[in-house]
Amino acid sequence: MHPELARLRRELRAACGEAGLPAGERARLVLAATLLAEPAIETGQEMSLETAMADRRLAVTFRLPEPVEQVRRNTLPLLPGAGDGATLSWHLTAGLSPQPAPLEDDAATREEMLALIARADALAQEQRELKHELAETNSGVLAMYVELEERDEQLRRAHTVIFRELEDALRPRPPAVPSWELAVQYSPTGTGSPTGGDLYDWFVLPDGHLHVTVVDAVGHGVTSTRHALTVTHAIRTLALEGHPFAGLIARTATTLATIEPDLMATVLLARLDPASGKMVLANGSRPPPVLVTAAGDARLLRAPVVGRGVGFPDPGSPELIQHTLGQGDAVLLYTDGLIESRRDLEEGQIRLLGHARALAGHPIDTLPAELVTRMHDVVLDADDTVVLAIRRTTTNALDVNRGRPPHR
Incomplete structure (x- = not known):
């Protein structure tokens, strides 16, 4: 892993730990930042990361050398708020107490992997429940079918991101x-x-x-x-x-x-x-x-x-x-x-x-x-x-x- 990318991940994990974010929320933020930062780091372009706490909310601002298209932003595991494309921000609700991440990248990755797998399990269970609701009612079938397809796509994207990040660990x-x-x-x-x-x-x-x-x-x-x-x-x-x-x-x-x-x-x-x-x-x-x-x-x-x-x-x-x-x-x-x-x-x-x-x-x-x-x-x-x-x-x-x- 490139030293600059490793440093960025450590800073994010430290900020998430001080804000008391759970491992699952931290994992999605670290994955999103990794996917955004890798192209800039590989081409030697400059970027910056800023974190701040205010009113029990963690603000994370990521400035990239080039705008990120909305289509690409939609594929991130944690969607950023509205911005000009080159400056992306997340505002996350802080937890009740600090939850520091493990110091080693491998240990932190394993912890985040288990949290992401648990989230994928929850999405799969939610999908099964939605299918059951479809079988129980004839009203709103078309709207619910569209929602089911959207959640299927979300689950596929989540799996792709999980396995890409955790391939070395597995x-x-x-x-x-x-x-x-x-x-x-x-x-x-x-x-x-x-x-x-x-x-x-x-x-x-x-x-x-x-x-x-x-x-x-x-x-x-x-x-x-x-x-x-x-x-x-x-x-x-x-x-x-x-x-x-x-x-x-x-x-x-x-x-x-x-x-x-x-x-x-x-x-x-x-x-x-x-x-x-x-x-x-x-x-x-x-x-x-x-x-x-x-x-x-x-x-x-x-x-x-x-x-x-x-x-x-x-x-x-x-x-x-x-x-x-x-x-x-x-x-x-x-x-x-x-x-x-x-x-x-x-x-x-x-x-x-x-x-x-x-x-x-x-x-x-x-x-x-x-x-x-x-x-x-x-x-x-x-x-x-x-x-x-x-x-x-x-x-x-x-x-x-x-x-x-x-x-x-």
Whole structure:
């Protein structure tokens, strides 16, 4: 993110916090300002931002180098008041007490994301209620139909803005791991649903190990996205706190049981030692990963007993899978959408192994996308699909021979 844009967002969030604006109102204002400021910042043009409090109202004035057309203003998540086009103003009612935003941009973005998703849920519920009213009465049908279409368009615009702003938070980029290559492909069910309940997370722990999480939350739409995001964030927090890897799924389920009692999600965890190549897998109701060797062989990494995910009875992974990857070996982690497009799980796994063997030496950057293309040549049942590819490029004999103990 451009430093000037980051500074502008911090100033807005600070002003909103002092005015006691709720996270949802703050999120729409920050998004609107971001969409307006990006073109000017990218071209090096000057602009200014002023905030002031008067009579328990926060006044925000944004001066741009060029006027903003009314058509573009109408697409903003928070509409400004009337102005000359180049000077846009918002006047927002202050809250009862300050509500400071998180200091880090990522944390503030996540908080605003959850508020925007909740607003989208409310809009969807309002839409359903309006449709019910249409079915109950014959008077004013035409006027109500027009209003319904307008609210549908508002909901679509809100979703577009939400997913544009939060794409990085939902789909983290591969972390940098020496001597390893990582790549990902996310394919939504359709263009109208940029995300669903299939999410992933990967990061490097303080001890240098790579942690990977793949989550498939039960359900569809923004609710399943929120549930999947809740699970990935809980696992990340517990992992960074040092909780044993073998019990992470069960510990996450216990942690979230009272917070999200209706949440159900299958989970696959991987922990890799970049130095030795040792990999440990914990499976909670997920399809088995695929090991692809440098020689071109491919097989499923099945546990004798598959565990259960978050929200299921007896959650956890009773047996872990351990394997050491050699130079050129890769592992593929994926969600159900990859192998169930033809509505036959067993047939899908057989085809997956065949394509994995054929693509054993394929460049890692395009391997996940090419795998999805080949697996989805026939789609009878569309579903969100996530594919993660992790390949070891070099080995370190010194580290392997040290006899490092297995990770907890």
